[in-house]
Amino acid sequence: MALRLTDSDLKQFDEEGWLFFPGVFSGDEVALLNEEAHKIFASDREEVFREKDGKTARTAFAAQNFNEAYRRLGRHPRLLGPVMQLLDGPVYMHQFKINAKAAFNGDVWQWHQDYGTWKRDDDMPEPRAMNIALFLDDVTEFNGALMFIPRSHKKGTLKAGHDLKTTSYPLWTIDEDTITQLVADGGIVSPKGKAGGVIMFHSNLVHGSPSNMSPFDRTIVYLSLCHVDNHIRRFQRAEWIAHRDFTPLEPLADHCLAELVEARRAAAE
Ligand code: SIN
Ligand code: MN
Numbered sequence: 001m002a003l004r005l006t007d008s009d010l011k012q013f014d015e016e017g018w019l020f021f022p023g024v025f026s027g028d029e030v031a032l033l034n035e036e037a038h039k040i041f042a043s044d045r046e047e048v049f050r051e052k053d054g055k056t057a058r059t060a061f062a063a064q065n066f067n068e069a070y071r072r073l074g075r076h077p078r079l080l081g082p083v084m085q086l087l088d089g090p091v092y093m094h095q096f097k098i099n100a101k102a103a104f105n106g107d108v109w110q111w112h113q114d115y116g117t118w119k120r121d122d123d124m125p126e127p128r129a130m131n132i133a134l135f136l137d138d139v140t141e142f143n144g145a146l147m148f149i150p151r152s153h154k155k156g157t158l159k160a161g162h163d164l165k166t167t168s169y170p171l172w173t174i175d176e177d178t179i180t181q182l183v184a185d186g187g188i189v190s191p192k193g194k195a196g197g198v199i200m201f202h203s204n205l206v207h208g209s210p211s212n213m214s215p216f217d218r219t220i221v222y223l224s225l226c227h228v229d230n231h232i233r234r235f236q237r238a239e240w241i242a243h244r245d246f247t248p249l250e251p252l253a254d255h256c257l258a259e260l261v262e263a264r265r266a267a268a269e
Contacts, residue, residue: 003021003024003078003079003081003082003198004081004082004085005019005082005085005086010086013086013200013202015151016150016151017148017150017151017152017153017154017201017202017204017205018148018150018189018191018199018200018201018202018205019199019200019201020191020193020197020198020199021197021198021199022193022194022196022197023194023196023197024078024134024196024197024198025078025134025196025198025257026196026258027195027196028258028261029196029257029258029261030134030135030136030195030196031261032069032257032260032261032264033069033070033073033134033136033221033257034136034137034195034219036063036067036069036070037060037063037098037100037136037219037221040057040060040063040067040098041057041060041098041100042057045060045066046240047060047061047062047063047066047240048060048061049061049168049169050168051102051105051106051107051167051168052107052167052168053105056100056102056105056106057100057102058099058100058106058107058167058168058169059097059098059099059100059169060097060098060100061095061096061097061240061241062096062240062241062243063096063098063221064093064096065096065240068260069257069260070096070098070221072252072256072257072260073134073221073223073257074093074096074223074249075249075250075251075252075256076251076252076256076257077251077252077253077254078198078254079132079134079198079223080223080225080249080251081251082132082200083130083132083200083223083225084225086130086200087128087129087130087225087226087227088227089227089228089229090227090228090248090249091225091226091227091228091248091249092225092226092228092231092243092245092246092247092248092249093223093224093225093226093243093245093249094118094122094124094129094224094225094226094231094232094242094243095222095224095241095242095243096221096222096223096224096243097221097222097224098136098219098220098221098222099219099220099221099222100217100218100219101143101144101209101212101217101218101219101220102212102217102218103143103212103214103215103216103217104212104213104214104215105212106143106144106211106212106217106218107167107168107211108144108166108167108208108209108210108211109167109171109207109208109209110163110166110167110171110173110208111173111174111179111206111207111208112160112171112172112173112174112206112207112208113152113157113158113160113172113174113203113204113205113206113207114129114130114131114203114204114224115127115129115157115203115204116157116158116160116172116174116204117171117172118203118224118226118232118242119157120160120162120172121172121234121236121237121242122232122233122234122235122236122237122242123232123233123234124226124230124231124232124233125230125233126230127157127202127203127204128226128227128229128230129203129224129225129226129227129230130200130201130202130203130224130225131199131200131201131203131222131223131224131225132198132199132200132222132223132225133198133199133200133220133221133222133223134196134197134198134220134221135193135194135195135196135197135198135199135219135220136195136219136220136221137195137216137217137218137219137220138193138194138195138216139191139192139193139197139218139220140192140214140216141190141192142212142214142216143212143214143216143217143218144209144210144211144212144214144218145190145191145192145209145218146190146191146199146207146208146209146220147188147189147190147207147208147209147210148188148189148190148191148201148205148206148207149179149182149183149186149187149188149205149206149207150186150187150188150189151185151186152182152186152204152205152206153201153202153203153204153205153206154204155182155204156204157204158174158178158206159174159175159178160172160173160174161173161175174206179206182206203224225249228246228247228248231246232244
């Protein structure tokens with residue numbers, strides 16, 4: 001299924017700051033990516049960040065650079081297409097992460113804006129970059145769904161503090177008074193849906209997610225794509241967290257992942 005944003009999608013994105021599309025990837029495509037994600041979480045690569053317990057995978061960075069299924073996902077036309085449409089031009093991969101939010105042990109992501117981090121840590125000139133994310137598990141009210149504050153992307157880059165304590169991962173987070181005001185204006189939405197759904201959101205949209213105390217994993221893979229003219233200027237974070245290859249990404253064919261599913265199946269027979 002190709003993903004071309006309609007005028008009403010563009011209007012909703014502009015006004016609300018986010019979009020959700022169910023059923024963009026098939027069950028087979030998702031199953032392959034989910035299986036590969038768990039192999040990556042079980043590996044001892046430095047790109048796999050653990051929760052505070054030191055064991056549970058929290059997020060795995062840069063899998064598009066070392067795993068064939070994720071290499072293809074990182075160039076998938078169903079993900080690159082709508083972002084190139086919204087950012088109006090060629091994009092490169094600023095960051096790529098598979099967030100585990102594991103059953104029982106997946107910890108919170110505090111309230112934040114992604115561009116707040118990209119500006120402060122990486123000196124990205126403008127918020128001409130955004131996330132598009134694929135659900136690899138069903139996302140429900142139980143397993144730590146994302147929460148968005150609609151319309152908060154209209155407020156620019158908000159003041160934030162560098163939180164090094166709450167979780168194992170440092171994040172520029174927004175204080176409670178600011179969140180209270182933003183929610184009074186915009187409310188909170190929490191897009192949920194089956195594995196295979198895709199969410200996209202503005203890089204200044206304030207968001208977070210609670211911990212996962214359910215017995216269900218909530219794996220989501222995020223492509224953070226940036227217009228090539230807007231590449232980062234500061235290289236203080238590890239290359240595998242904030243990438244430095246600003247080459248425009250060329251989308252692969254729509255069947256690039258389905259083809260890999262078929263090839264693996266044929267090899268197993
Ligand atoms: C993020 O905001 O970067 C991650 C949030 C989540 O996966 O819950
Ligand atoms: Mn974020």
